[in-house]
Structures are given as structure tokens and as C-alpha cells.
Amino acid sequence: MARPTSYKDDALGTTDQGGGLRTTGYPLDQAIAAAEAALVDHQFPDGHWCFELEGDCTITAEYILMMHFMGEIDPGLQERMVRYLRARRDPAHGGWPLYPGGPFDVSGSVKAYYALKLAGVDPEETPMAEAREAILAHGGAARSNVFTRFLLAQFGQIPWRGVPMVPAEIVLLPTWFPFHLSKVSYWARTVMVPLSILYTRRVRARNPQRLGVRELFTVPPERERRYFPVWSWPNRLILSIERTAARAEPLFPQRIRERAVHEAAHWFIERLNGEHGLGGIFPAMVYAYEALDHLGYGPDHPYRIRAGRALRNLVVERGDEAYCQPCLSPVWDTALACHALTEANGGTPPEEGSRGMDWLRPRQVEEGGDWTADNPDLAGGGWCFQYENPHYPDLDDTATVANLLHNGGDSEQEADRIRRAVDWVVGMQSRDGGFGAFNADNTYHYLNEIPFADHGALLDPPTSDVTARCVGLLGRVDHPEAGAALRGAVDFLQRAQEPEGPWFGRWGTNYVYGTWSVLEGLSQAGLDMNEAWIRQAVRWLKSVQRPDGGWGEENDTYFQPERARRAPRSTPFQTAWALLGLMAAGEARSPAVRAGVDYLLATQGADGGWEAPWFTAPGFPRVFHLKYHGYNKYFPLQALARYRNQTGGTPR
Structure with missing residues (x-):
């Protein structure tokens, strides 16, 4: 146009x-x-869209820290990232928030401070001094979250007892064990497996300048005894068991330990995903890159080259600043842009929308990914969020793309593509009728009590917003199992509605996002929008x-x-x-x-x-x-x- x-x-x-x-x-x-x-x-010549996906400052700080971990420092890029971090410190509280205008965050502030110090910023200049005072006022670096403490342990700033156990032996556990990789979310397992190698081998950062941040601790790190917060009585019980096991770790059989490291390496290398990175997400990609280095894959090895490029592909350079995205969102952006253009064209995709749909079609995932661990007979049919992430297509993108293609034509090939998508969506429905983003029945809520899960997001349970997107698709297609799946999903949404009437949105902020998602899905499915619960x-x-x-x-x-x-x-x-x-x-x-x-x-x-x-x-x-x-x-x-x-x- x-x-x-x-x-x-x-x-x-x-x-x-x-x-x-x-x-x-x-x-x-x-x-x-x-x-x-x-x-x-903003459309690319091949028909797709991919807008910036900006996270908080922790991702950019971690990119600088990764360069110093590996001893692979790009001075020009580092300086541009320093400008980005400097500009986003909040003078109101002295440190870095998780979003503009948000409250002080100790974990993000520790990472940003350390990254700036490694990059050559004088720790005595006023902004750094103010950040340091704010960190100390909030309990110091020992009060950081798990991922920040892992980083501090790798740089030799705290003892390894200051982090939870993530032994490589987790890859050997049977499915019936209380913890198993298939019991946690995709983002958790892709992070934990390469991290388990770094933890098991106690891999240290190169840190060429040998700089530390002892000034960020209220108690000398080696004497600190309160690294682990307690947030519930189940957490207290599990923590006591985990700490006992950690003390016994030197007694673990070395033969089994080496086998576990080998299996963990095989697991994540199989999922490296070329230049798109392990899981398509920055934390997993960083740990994979560092683990490859430790395992002896040199800078010229294809794995290392592709893993390094995957990380560099996340960097956005804007003028004299640069930052690192947590992942890329081309499928999501393209599908939503095409929906908007189709609406603007009266319900028929315009030429630009058709080109976007042409770009989306061949990206349907047909091979079995990690979902087959629980659904071995379920064929592929979904779309992923990133350019490529075939082990981890998601329900949100799949329903959004399939709904779009449903508007685009009625050819036999298109009908087959939509049928495979609906087959996969129906097969990924949880027993409670809802849909998670990447997993079915990922509801082992006791795992959110383990010390590693202090972020409270180890799992991928069904959510209202993803379920609503699936409802919108299921209500529009002629599919033998769509009716039963739709009824179960609508029942889930009725149970999930908040007392005042809205729905909680998991993947957007928050009640406005969730409520829009559900109303849109119910309308697409043809429900009576005058029912009392909907009017509420x-x-x-x-x-x-x-x-x-x-x-x-x-x-x-x-x-x-x-x-x-x-x-x-x-x-x-x-x-x-x-x-x-x-x-x-x-x-x-x-x-x-x-x-x-x-x-x-x-x-x-x-x-x-x-x-x-x-x-x-x-x-x-x-x-x-x-x-x-x-x-x-x-x-x-x-x-x-x-x-x-x-x-x-x-x-x-």
C-alpha cells in the first residue's frame, strides 16, 4: 500500500x-x-514485522557482565550500553527499577552497578555512590535474587553456598520424581540445564580486571548466613532439606556426576537453535554460551559462533546508546500487525497483510518438540514467538496466527494448516479446561517453593489470556473435538473471573489486558455477550x-x-x-x-x-x-x- x-x-x-x-x-x-x-x-521486505522488545536494565547489565565473564569485551558496544544504563538510573531512589517509574529493585541495581564498574565507571562518582547507598539501605547484595547471586558466585563475590543447588544430576531424575525437567516451564528448563553445568563445575568468570563489589555487602560475603529468604512454611521445609543435600554434595559419586554433565550438555546442545539461541531467550542463551566455553568448544567452533551471534542479534543500537533485548517477537508482531491491517481493510487482508501471512505460513512447527514428553503422540502444528524455536511453539501465537489464517482463504492447503493447528491446540489443553503458554498441566505448584524459584515463575499453568485466545479459535473452526474443548475452556474462564468482573492477564498488564482478551475470545466463539457474567x-x-x-x-x-x-x-x-x-x-x-x-x-x-x-x-x-x-x-x-x-x- x-x-x-x-x-x-x-x-x-x-x-x-x-x-x-x-x-x-x-x-x-x-x-x-x-x-x-x-x-x-515498519514492514520488512519479506513481509514480516519485528519491533523492539525492551526489557529492564538487568538484561543489558548481564550482557556487559557476560563479556567480562568470557573475556570477550567489545569496547564500543560496552560504552554504548553504559550510556543506556546511566540514563535509566532513577535519582528518586538512587538505583534501577524494573520499569520506568517503578520502585527500587536491589537485584537489578546490583547487576547494573557491577556492570558499570567493570566497564570502567568510577565507583566514587555521585550516581554510583547513590546507587551503592541505596543497595546497602535495602540489605546489600546478599538480598539479591537467585539469578543475581549465581552471577556473584561466578565472579567470586559470594561463596557457592549462597546459591541454591542446581546439580547436573537433575537431567537424570525419573519422571516420577517430585522434580523433573518436564514438570517446570520451558523457560525454566532451558535456563536450568546449562546453568547446572556451570554450578556443578563451579565455573568462574575470567574477569580480566579482577574487579569485585564487596562494597555492596553489609556483612562480608563469606560470613553472611542469610542468603535465602523464607516466604512460606513449605519453602522453609524444602529449604532445610535442600541445604542438607548441598552439604552432602561432595559425597555425590563422581562417575554419576560426570555422566550427568555429559547428559546435560547433550540436552542443551540438541536445542541450541542455531543463530536463534537456546529457547530463543537471553538468560538461557547466556548460560549456554558460557557452558560451551567451559566444555571446551573454542571460539572457532560452529556451536560457539552461532551461540555468540544469537546473543549479538538481540542487541539494539540507537544513536549513542545500545541495549539488549530478552528475545525477539517477529511471529507475534507479524500476526498482530496483520490482524490490524485486516480490520482496517474491512475484514479482508490487504496486500501487505497477505505478504505477512505468506511469511507466517511456512513457520508452522511440524516436528515434535518438548511437548511430546507428556504428549508423545501429539503431532506438531503450532507457531513459536521467535523467528525459530521449534522445540517450544506456544498456544498464544498459534491461536493468534491460526485465527488470522482462518480469515485469509479457504484453500485445501490452508484448511489442512488450520486443522493441524487446532489438533495441536486441543492436544495441549490442560485437565482443568484452560491453556498455558507452552505446556499442558504444568501445575506442580509445590515447585514454586524450592529455593531456586524465588521469582515465583517456575511454572506455566493455564491462564485466562492464553485460554481466551484459544477459545476464539476453537469457536470458529469446524473440528470434531473443538466443541468439547471449547466448553471446557469457557468453564475455566468462568471460574477464573475475578469477583469484580475482570480477568487477570498473565502476559500483559494486567486486568485490562486479561479482560480484553477474554471478551474478544468469547465474542469470536459466538457466545451470548449479554450473559450476566460477561456484562459484569x-x-x-x-x-x-x-x-x-x-x-x-x-x-x-x-x-x-x-x-x-x-x-x-x-x-x-x-x-x-x-x-x-x-x-x-x-x-x-x-x-x-x-x-x-x-x-x-x-x-x-x-x-x-x-x-x-x-x-x-x-x-x-x-x-x-x-x-x-x-x-x-x-x-x-x-x-x-x-x-x-x-x-x-x-x-x-
């Missing part, structure tokens, strides 16, 4: 809304055309609309749900989520929707897009948060286009 030439010359022009924000006053049709053109501008959700969405007509929600709602009613600001994409949810429930002509559309029109930028700096998607709630840069590009477009399609009119 050619970029429109008329909208920038519209008589309404641009207006200054204060704070330097330039916004448009486009009429609805021109606003949609401008947004569509802005989205198409509609009333809740309207009740949290802000005075400016938009919607917003901060990450604090993951542990303070009542704050969903006290959002300090609206964002374009959260407003779009709420609008899409309300319109799915038949509210297109309501005053709430009209006000939300007005908000989007008033905040659209002169380039046709929207901007918002806020991080409103969780990697792990309360631990790791993300900003999907594409969300401001395609969700507002989809919401405005749906409003036009459903009303044929304009806002007030």
Missing part, C-alpha cells in the same frame, strides 16, 4: 498538547489511513476508564489489584485493549467507547503512530517487565478501524 499523501496536509494539521507532544486532529478515516501507513512503514466484565472495564477517556494500568496491580482503579495515566495501547473488549461485547455506540476513540484521535502523533514510554507487559510479574514497541503501532489502529467498521460513524 502506498503511503497516503493527503493526511499531513489536512487543514486540522497538528496541535501542541503540552509537554512538547505533537498530536493530530485527524478525522477518523484519515487517522486510520495515517496509522495504517505508519505500520506498513463490561461494567468493570467502564468503571476503570480515566477522565481523559483512555485506559491505563501499572505493573503494581500484579501485587496490588486495587490499583487498577487508580491508574495515574492512560496509554494508547491499553486504551485500544479496553475499546476492543467493549466493542466485542456490543458496546461500539456507548459513550465510553466514543470517549476512548476521542482519546486515541487526540493523542495520535503527526507521523500517524502513537508513543508511550511505559513498560506494561510482564516477563515474570513482579520480577521482569517488558515494553513491546509494536503495541503502540497496531493495537490503536485495530481499535479505530473496528469502531469505524461497527458504527460507520465518527466520534463526537
Whole structure:
């Protein structure tokens, strides 16, 4: 589609809304055309989209630390990452938060401080001194989370007794054992296996400058006795057992230990995933890269070369700054961009959407991945989140892509592709009727009590948002098992609804995201949107609309749900989520929707897009948060286009 030439010359022009924000006053049709053109501008020549996926500063700090661990320092890249870290320290509390405007985080601050010190920043300059004071005021580096303490142990800053056991023998455990790799989430197992080698061999960082951070401890690390927090009585019991086993570790048979290291190496090398990296996620990729080095794979070995490139592919360079993404999101971005363009084209994919769909089709995963451990007879059919990650397709992407392709044609080949996707989705349904992201029945909740799980995200249980996406697909297809699967999933959603009416969103912040996801899925499945429980959700969405007509929600709602009613600001994409949810429930002509559309029109930028700096998607709630840069590009477009399609009119 050619970029429109008329909208920038519209008589309404641009207006200054204060704070330097330039916004448009486009009429609805021109606003949609401008947004569509802005989205198409980001399409790659081969038809796909991949927007930046920005995490908090811990990932960038870990990249610097990895360079010093390996002794492979890129001075230019390191300096650009230093600028990025410096700019994101929060002077209000002295350290680094997990998202802009968030509270001080001791673990992230320890990593950022150490990375800057290794990169040559003077620890006595004022920002570093303030960060150090904040870390000490929060108990010091010993109060860091598990992953930060592992890093400190590798750099020789704390004794290995300061980290939980992750022995390589975990790969030898039978499936009936209380702990088994198949019992934890995909992201946990891809991290734990290479880490188990580093732990078992007590691998130390090269650390060419021999720099440490003893100044970040309130008690000398070798004398510290409180490395492990206790958060429940089951955790206290398991911790006592684990610490007893740790003391007995020197007695483990060496022959079995070496066999375990060999099996762990075989496990993760089989899943290295070429230049896309182990699991497609930064933490697993880093541990794999370091483990390959320890196992003797030299810098010129193909494994090392590809693993190093996978890490470098995550780096984003913007001007004189650089940061590292936690992973890449091309399938997710492409599917959602195509959905928005299809909506803007009245329900038929435009040429750009068709090219995006052509890019998606051959990326359907057909070979068996780790899901076959529990479903050995279940054939492939899903899509993954990244460019490639064939061991780990996910339900969220699969339902989103299959729903898109369902709109794209009725050829025999397309029907077969959708059938295989639905077969896989049905086969991955959990016994409670819900769907997790990557696993079925990953509900061994006692494992969240082990010392390694202080982040509380070791598992991948069914969630409302992923289940809702699957409901939307199952309700639209002609499939022999779709009806039963749909009934079970809808029952799950009814049980999961919060008392006030919303749903908790696992993969987006939070209740606005979850409630939109469920309302959209139920509508696509053809449910009666006037049922009482659905109207309760509609009333809740309207009740949290802000005075400016938009919607917003901060990450604090993951542990303070009542704050969903006290959002300090609206964002374009959260407003779009709420609008899409309300319109799915038949509210297109309501005053709430009209006000939300007005908000989007008033905040659209002169380039046709929207901007918002806020991080409103969780990697792990309360631990790791993300900003999907594409969300401001395609969700507002989809919401405005749906409003036009459903009303044929304009806002007030």
C-alpha cells in the first residue's frame, strides 16, 4: 500500500498538547489511513514485522557482565550500553527499577552497578555512590535474587553456598520424581540445564580486571548466613532439606556426576537453535554460551559462533546508546500487525497483510518438540514467538496466527494448516479446561517453593489470556473435538473471573489486558455477550476508564489489584485493549467507547503512530517487565478501524 499523501496536509494539521507532544486532529478515516501507513512503514521486505522488545536494565547489565565473564569485551558496544544504563538510573531512589517509574529493585541495581564498574565507571562518582547507598539501605547484595547471586558466585563475590543447588544430576531424575525437567516451564528448563553445568563445575568468570563489589555487602560475603529468604512454611521445609543435600554434595559419586554433565550438555546442545539461541531467550542463551566455553568448544567452533551471534542479534543500537533485548517477537508482531491491517481493510487482508501471512505460513512447527514428553503422540502444528524455536511453539501465537489464517482463504492447503493447528491446540489443553503458554498441566505448584524459584515463575499453568485466545479459535473452526474443548475452556474462564468482573492477564498488564482478551475470545466463539457474567466484565472495564477517556494500568496491580482503579495515566495501547473488549461485547455506540476513540484521535502523533514510554507487559510479574514497541503501532489502529467498521460513524 502506498503511503497516503493527503493526511499531513489536512487543514486540522497538528496541535501542541503540552509537554512538547505533537498530536493530530485527524478525522477518523484519515487517522486510520495515517496509522495504517505508519505500520506498513515498519514492514520488512519479506513481509514480516519485528519491533523492539525492551526489557529492564538487568538484561543489558548481564550482557556487559557476560563479556567480562568470557573475556570477550567489545569496547564500543560496552560504552554504548553504559550510556543506556546511566540514563535509566532513577535519582528518586538512587538505583534501577524494573520499569520506568517503578520502585527500587536491589537485584537489578546490583547487576547494573557491577556492570558499570567493570566497564570502567568510577565507583566514587555521585550516581554510583547513590546507587551503592541505596543497595546497602535495602540489605546489600546478599538480598539479591537467585539469578543475581549465581552471577556473584561466578565472579567470586559470594561463596557457592549462597546459591541454591542446581546439580547436573537433575537431567537424570525419573519422571516420577517430585522434580523433573518436564514438570517446570520451558523457560525454566532451558535456563536450568546449562546453568547446572556451570554450578556443578563451579565455573568462574575470567574477569580480566579482577574487579569485585564487596562494597555492596553489609556483612562480608563469606560470613553472611542469610542468603535465602523464607516466604512460606513449605519453602522453609524444602529449604532445610535442600541445604542438607548441598552439604552432602561432595559425597555425590563422581562417575554419576560426570555422566550427568555429559547428559546435560547433550540436552542443551540438541536445542541450541542455531543463530536463534537456546529457547530463543537471553538468560538461557547466556548460560549456554558460557557452558560451551567451559566444555571446551573454542571460539572457532560452529556451536560457539552461532551461540555468540544469537546473543549479538538481540542487541539494539540507537544513536549513542545500545541495549539488549530478552528475545525477539517477529511471529507475534507479524500476526498482530496483520490482524490490524485486516480490520482496517474491512475484514479482508490487504496486500501487505497477505505478504505477512505468506511469511507466517511456512513457520508452522511440524516436528515434535518438548511437548511430546507428556504428549508423545501429539503431532506438531503450532507457531513459536521467535523467528525459530521449534522445540517450544506456544498456544498464544498459534491461536493468534491460526485465527488470522482462518480469515485469509479457504484453500485445501490452508484448511489442512488450520486443522493441524487446532489438533495441536486441543492436544495441549490442560485437565482443568484452560491453556498455558507452552505446556499442558504444568501445575506442580509445590515447585514454586524450592529455593531456586524465588521469582515465583517456575511454572506455566493455564491462564485466562492464553485460554481466551484459544477459545476464539476453537469457536470458529469446524473440528470434531473443538466443541468439547471449547466448553471446557469457557468453564475455566468462568471460574477464573475475578469477583469484580475482570480477568487477570498473565502476559500483559494486567486486568485490562486479561479482560480484553477474554471478551474478544468469547465474542469470536459466538457466545451470548449479554450473559450476566460477561456484562459484569463490561461494567468493570467502564468503571476503570480515566477522565481523559483512555485506559491505563501499572505493573503494581500484579501485587496490588486495587490499583487498577487508580491508574495515574492512560496509554494508547491499553486504551485500544479496553475499546476492543467493549466493542466485542456490543458496546461500539456507548459513550465510553466514543470517549476512548476521542482519546486515541487526540493523542495520535503527526507521523500517524502513537508513543508511550511505559513498560506494561510482564516477563515474570513482579520480577521482569517488558515494553513491546509494536503495541503502540497496531493495537490503536485495530481499535479505530473496528469502531469505524461497527458504527460507520465518527466520534463526537
